[in-house]
Amino acid sequence: xxxxxKAAVQQTLDILFLPEGREFLTSTDAVSRDSADRTxxxxxxxxAAKISNQIFHERYTCPSLTLHPNESVFVAQTNGNYMxxxxxxxxxxxxxxxxxxxxKVEGFAVGCEFSPDGTxxxxxxxxxxxxxxxxxxxxxxxxxSAHKEASVSAIFHPVLPxxxxxxxxxxxxxxxx
Numbered sequence: 001x002x003x004x005x006k007a008a009v010q011q012t013l014d015i016l017f018l019p020e021g022r023e024f025l026t027s028t029d030a031v032s033r034d035s036a037d038r039t040x041x042x043x044x045x046x047x048a049a050k051i052s053n054q055i056f057h058e059r060y061t062c063p064s065l066t067l068h069p070n071e072s073v074f075v076a077q078t079n080g081n082y083m084x085x086x087x088x089x090x091x092x093x094x095x096x097x098x099x100x101x102x103x104k105v106e107g108f109a110v111g112c113e114f115s116p117d118g119t120x121x122x123x124x125x126x127x128x129x130x131x132x133x134x135x136x137x138x139x140x141x142x143x144x145s146a147h148k149e150a151s152v153s154a155i156f157h158p159v160l161p162x163x164x165x166x167x168x169x170x171x172x173x174x175x176x177x
Contacts, residue, residue, distance in 0.1 A: 005048050007041055013109065016065040016074060018088050021045060025055075025092075027062040027076065038062070040076060042092055055092045056084070063109040068135070070118045077112045077123060079105045083133075098138045103131040108169065111153040116161045124151030130166055147172060 005026075013027040026041045038061045042051040056062060060080035067074045072088045073095075083100035087093050103110070103125035112123040114135065121133040128147040131140055146154075147168035157163035164176045 003045075003048050005043055007050075013061065013063050014065045016067055017045075018067070018074075019072070023051060025065055025074070027065055029061045040065070040086075040092075042090075051090070052092060055086065056094065058084075063105070064111040066111075066113050068114050068118050069116060075100070075112055075114075075121060077105065077110055079107060081105050083112055083121065083123060085138075100133045100138050102140050103129065106150075108150045108152055110150070111155070113155050115156050116158065122154045122156070122164065124154050124166065124168075126150040128168065130154045130164075144176070146174060146176075 007028050011029045013029055015026050017024045022045055024043050024045060028041055029038050039053050040055040041053045044051055060078040062076040062078050064077035065074055074086050074088045075083045077083050081104050085095040085098050100121055103123050104127055106126040108126050110124045114121055119135055121135050123131050125131060128149060128151050130144040130146045130151055132142040134141050146166045149168040149170040151166055151168050154164060154166045162177055167173045
């Protein structure tokens, strides 16, 4: 172990290194009788210091974070049934004009990912579907009925971008072209 970072929360749900590796983000969830702290924390890789824990101000947990392959932005999947777009540079502001809506999360740890060229954002859905969004317009461009159980992940093949792998809550994995 080289370093240990302590968020003082119950759960860290996802980790995302930012370009150049000097900083990374974590999605956290801490619920107690008196309060709920669901946030995205920015960390300094070298010092283990928190840079910011005021990135996401809504009441939803973010089970998944993904970085755009070409632009300095990232997306957070929320349990509010939408994906939020953020700047990947300080101060990590949310884009209030662009949200990717239409899929359902409903408490599942549903992942999201950009296509290798960054033009498409894909996510699973609790109803077993996979949603494809146009990155620039935030509109749904295609819906795929992929599984009978919740579709918790959809990921593009890194070398063959016309292939997509999906998996569901029950453990089934499918490859699509």
